Amino acid sequence: MCLAIPSKIVKIENHMATIDVDGVKREASLLLLDEPKVGDYVIVHAGFAIHKIDEADALESLKLLREAVSISFEKKP
Amino acid sequence: MPIKHLEEYRDPAIARKIVEQITFAGQKPIRLMEVCGTHTMSIFKHGIRGLLPETISLLSGQGCPVCVTAQNEINSFIRLSRFDDVIITTFGDLIKVPGADSSLEKERADGRDIRIVYSTFDALKVAQKNPLKKVVFLGVGFETTAPTIAASIRSAVEMKLDNYFVFCAHKLLPPALAFLMEAKGTKIDGFILPGHVSVIIGIKAYLPFFEHYQTPCVIAGFEPVDILQAVNMLVVQIKTNQPKLSNAYQRAVTFNGNQKAQNIMNDVFETTDARWRGIGTIPQSGLKIRDEFAICDASKMFEINMTASSDPKGCACGEILTGQKIPTDCLLYRKACTPETPIGPCMVSSEGTCAAFYRYHPM
Numbered sequence A: 001m002c003l004a005i006p007s008k009i010v011k012i013e014n015h016m017a018t019i020d021v022d023g024v025k026r027e028a029s030l031l032l033l034d035e036p037k038v039g040d041y042v043i044v045h046a047g048f049a050i051h052k053i054d055e056a057d058a059l060e061s062l063k064l065l066r067e068a069v070s071i072s073f074e075k076k077p
Numbered sequence B: 001m002p003i004k005h006l007e008e009y010r011d012p013a014i015a016r017k018i019v020e021q022i023t024f025a026g027q028k029p030i031r032l033m034e035v036c037g038t039h040t041m042s043i044f045k046h047g048i049r050g051l052l053p054e055t056i057s058l059l060s061g062q063g064c065p066v067c068v069t070a071q072n073e074i075n076s077f078i079r080l081s082r083f084d085d086v087i088i089t090t091f092g093d094l095i096k097v098p099g100a101d102s103s104l105e106k107e108r109a110d111g112r113d114i115r116i117v118y119s120t121f122d123a124l125k126v127a128q129k130n131p132l133k134k135v136v137f138l139g140v141g142f143e144t145t146a147p148t149i150a151a152s153i154r155s156a157v158e159m160k161l162d163n164y165f166v167f168c169a170h171k172l173l174p175p176a177l178a179f180l181m182e183a184k185g186t187k188i189d190g191f192i193l194p195g196h197v198s199v200i201i202g203i204k205a206y207l208p209f210f211e212h213y214q215t216p217c218v219i220a221g222f223e224p225v226d227i228l229q230a231v232n233m234l235v236v237q238i239k240t241n242q243p244k245l246s247n248a249y250q251r252a253v254t255f256n257g258n259q260k261a262q263n264i265m266n267d268v269f270e271t272t273d274a275r276w277r278g279i280g281t282i283p284q285s286g287l288k289i290r291d292e293f294a295i296c297d298a299s300k301m302f303e304i305n306m307t308a309s310s311d312p313k314g315c316a317c318g319e320i321l322t323g324q325k326i327p328t329d330c331l332l333y334r335k336a337c338t339p340e341t342p343i344g345p346c347m348v349s350s351e352g353t354c355a356a357f358y359r360y361h362p363m
């Protein structure tokens, strides 16, 4: 049921967005999102955008992941 | 154009390192449960079970929307489809689930108007185009689909559409977690919590559960690295005996969740006791449409007579959903029950554990 891939908003008209999922264009309702903009990456579920990915958060969690992987590796006997 | 922050979560080098960490830490037998159908699919698709040490068992829980839908609800859907002026709209998997004497697929072959839609807005469009018909959307699923259905009900009221109805069979995940902890014969050392349910309800929704049971919980995304990282965090929590409620899906899940979606859900729905397949009634684990929106409530506007109905004989979906059995323990698996001739919903839905076993464990 869950579409894991973030989609990019390419157009907005009356609370409906055209989104680009890996090259495929689809429609998604924006009724469940605050202040969506063209260019935002969103997570879409059953035709509704449910989350806007925050660039800074995404990079931070990636950094933590990379750190977690290498740090405990160095500690391994 | 690359898709934002996806490649990293599929990086085999990172995955390998995490697997080594898990193997290093996970020497004692550990039972983890994923409670999201999309996690189940991802685990099978990426062969994650095969990467983990044998000490770690991954169990699939109650997160497949079709699988937890009770038999009497399926029977009601079939009855609804038999009204002459009704068009049924639904997401795909549901139509194959066998009811007491039929399925929506069979009813459709018999000429009933049953349409698969991509979203509730498509169902609204069907209602607009067919003003002389009554269009019923079958609402199954969890906190992820519930707000999309609430939004469609509100839109129908705003658009003054008087021929759009919802049959609400929605379930809530946190009460199901508590039920699993209390269930006899179920032993779970940690939970891989769902990704998109958590996007909506936020980390905070699990706090009462976590504080009460102190069971390790990690929210996970759907890519292989996401899931491995969640397993890794759970193994460490279990090994060090330091249970936490952690978030390994920070790019999507926040502490408070999607407030707008929660508001619209609370506007339209209230909680109620709900019946889960193979499990029985869990208090306050379902949603029903509030009285203000009763004109959109199919359970009130149609005479369906929801009679009690037992699950198909011999089907072990209930035990599978609670982690007590795996599909190969079911006597019907691969014999009477296959994806072409499913007996229980766990073999119907692409997210069902029996269907996933069938597809990825050819024998």
Ligand code: SF4
Binding pocket: B314, B315, B316, B317, B320, B327, B330, B331, B332, B333, B334, B337, B338, B342, B343, B344, B345, B346, B347, B348, B354
């Ligand atoms: S194999 Fe079929 S009958 Fe057995 S538990 Fe799964 S769905 Fe039910």
